[in-house]
Amino acid sequence: MTSLKRTPLYEAHVKAGAKIVEFGGWEMPIQYAGIIEEHKTCRTMAGLFDVSHMGEIDVKGPDAFKLVNRLITNDLAKIQIKQILYSPMCYENGGVVDDLLVYKMADDHYYIVVNASNTDKDYAWFVENAKNLDVKLENISAKTVQIAIQGPKAEGILQQLTECDLSKIKYYWFDYGKLGGVDSIISRTGYTGEDGFEIYFSPEAAIRIWDKLIDIGREAGLAPVGLGARDTLRLEARLPLYGHEMSSEISPLEAGLGIFVKLGKEYFIGKDALVKQEQEGLSRKVIGFEMVGRGIPRSEYPIIKNGVKIGWVTSGSYAPSLNKNIGLGIVKAEYTALDTEFEIDIRGKGVTAKVIKTPFYYKKEEK
Amino acid sequence: MENPKDLKYTKDHEWVRVEGTKAVIGVTDTAQSLMGDVVFVELPEPGSEYGAGDAAANIESVKAVSEVFMPVGGKIIEVNMELEDSPDLINKDAFGEGWILVVEMSDPGDLDNLLSVEEYGKLIAEGE
Numbered sequence: 001m002t003s004l005k006r007t008p009l010y011e012a013h014v015k016a017g018a019k020i021v022e023f024g025g026w027e028m029p030i031q032y033a034g035i036i037e038e039h040k041t042c043r044t045m046a047g048l049f050d051v052s053h054m055g056e057i058d059v060k061g062p063d064a065f066k067l068v069n070r071l072i073t074n075d076l077a078k079i080q081i082k083q084i085l086y087s088p089m090c091y092e093n094g095g096v097v098d099d100l101l102v103y104k105m106a107d108d109h110y111y112i113v114v115n116a117s118n119t120d121k122d123y124a125w126f127v128e129n130a131k132n133l134d135v136k137l138e139n140i141s142a143k144t145v146q147i148a149i150q151g152p153k154a155e156g157i158l159q160q161l162t163e164c165d166l167s168k169i170k171y172y173w174f175d176y177g178k179l180g181g182v183d184s185i186i187s188r189t190g191y192t193g194e195d196g197f198e199i200y201f202s203p204e205a206a207i208r209i210w211d212k213l214i215d216i217g218r219e220a221g222l223a224p225v226g227l228g229a230r231d232t233l234r235l236e237a238r239l240p241l242y243g244h245e246m247s248s249e250i251s252p253l254e255a256g257l258g259i260f261v262k263l264g265k266e267y268f269i270g271k272d273a274l275v276k277q278e279q280e281g282l283s284r285k286v287i288g289f290e291m292v293g294r295g296i297p298r299s300e301y302p303i304i305k306n307g308v309k310i311g312w313v314t315s316g317s318y319a320p321s322l323n324k325n326i327g328l329g330i331v332k333a334e335y336t337a338l339d340t341e342f343e344i345d346i347r348g349k350g351v352t353a354k355v356i357k358t359p360f361y362y363k364k365e366e367k
Numbered sequence: 368m369e370n371p372k373d374l375k376y377t378k379d380h381e382w383v384r385v386e387g388t389k390a391v392i393g394v395t396d397t398a399q400s401l402m403g404d405v406v407f408v409e410l411p412e413p414g415s416e417y418g419a420g421d422a423a424a425n426i427e428s429v430k431a432v433s434e435v436f437m438p439v440g441g442k443i444i445e446v447n448m449e450l451e452d453s454p455d456l457i458n459k460d461a462f463g464e465g466w467i468l469v470v471e472m473s474d475p476g477d478l479d480n481l482l483s484v485e486e487y488g489k490l491i492a493e494g495e
Binding site for chain 2: 019030031034035036037228232294295296298317318320325347
């Protein structure tokens, strides 16, 4: 067995009483005070997340744009410097390698943020596709700490630690700023369905910045949030998780990520397969459902209609903000209409569920 | 939290309170702490029969499902209906209001296989 990796914040989590679990080759905090409490803290006040396990790949050089744009399904030409693009990245057959964020640092410089457990695979995929291109690739994951501060109070708390005017950073844009004196990339992005920021800086400052944020945020209700609540938060907001809603077996179109797939682009890897899928019509799609009967849907539980398996649950949980049991699942196209009922096979028992509108949760608009 | 001295225990972190030929069954405070927030409890039908070691109920926390194995065999004569609306009673009061079911024991000899509070305490200490 390979040894598990720890983020530079590991000691801070242990000190805070976190329960630590293995996740994607990392020892990560799954919870501190409890998943439900942390979830609600993030929705109503603010949560602080250590997401340093995420991978970062630096792409630089005259062919950087060309490389990135042929790897992603979204259109890199749409964004300006200091803007961020979300995109799936596909194989030739339309299956997903990973989903990622592209930060545009300069016309010839991009910063890619990928899922922790896919970092090595993704980096290899970049390298393989960069042959004959004039581009320099570097896996800078180990040199980068990423923390997220999310929730309605996030901006007010973070602003106390930086001169950078956070109100000027729009959704899916970033800026450079000093955070407690440390050079950082500050972006208005997240994976919770709340307003908030993701911040990147070097590992030496990790514990100091983390402790400082906890300290200045305490009054506003800031608390650390583990991976358990990160998952329930993203599920309520219907944000997909690689390996669940999309994978090498589930295309971005099937996953419902069509708006991030620009089939009009001249070329990207997987385009032919996805154009074909689109033309022939999708045979299955990811939908959101809620349990009508009593029970909690879990990943991989079969979805049944009239005794026949029509799909499976890709993610499911009790939803703390809704006090309901909800899930995402991939089902045959004829069962995707709103209000369609089917059964989730929970330990051999069919429990009724019905297709509902997603996102399950919308953040409350201010003003 | 201390494990009550008047109960018997299993290695699966269940407790048993013997009341004559009946046994009240629940999960220990250590169990609820390992599971985290309990959000659903699937209870068996009263009247159904289970052998010792059979899975009779399921406790679902936000993250995972845990089975409740019968420490002793017999017929279920009562289940804790309060858990339907307040599954978190297991977190709040694992040894009290968070009880799960009552069984009419078919073989009181099953009790011989259970752990004393000292044995259970040792088991937890070793697990940490």
